[in-house]
Amino acid sequence: MIGVKGQIKAEPMTLSNDKESYTLKFDCKPCEMHVMGKMKPHIFKIATTVDYSSADHYLSQSQT
Numbered sequence: 103m104i105g106v107k108g109q110i111k112a113e114p115m116t117l118s119n120d121k122e123s124y125t126l127k128f129d130c131k132p133c134e135m136h137v138m139g140k141m142k143p144h145i146f147k148i149a150t151t152v153d154y155s156s157a158d159h160y161l162s163q164s165q166t
Contacts, residue, residue, distance in 0.1 A: 112128035117137075124139035 104108065112130055114128070115126045117124045122138050126137060127136045128134070129136065136156055
């Protein structure tokens, strides 16, 4: 099996296409990958209009 299984740290990678590039940062302990790039205007607009109160309620219930 190829991968980073058992490692604590992996080096960032870059994913790119014709017009854009994204930095991939890895957090191996919880097995997470974070995609970093420029926020697009239509995504930013959606993110500022979403009501996150139900998500906060769900998170508070799952942590107890």
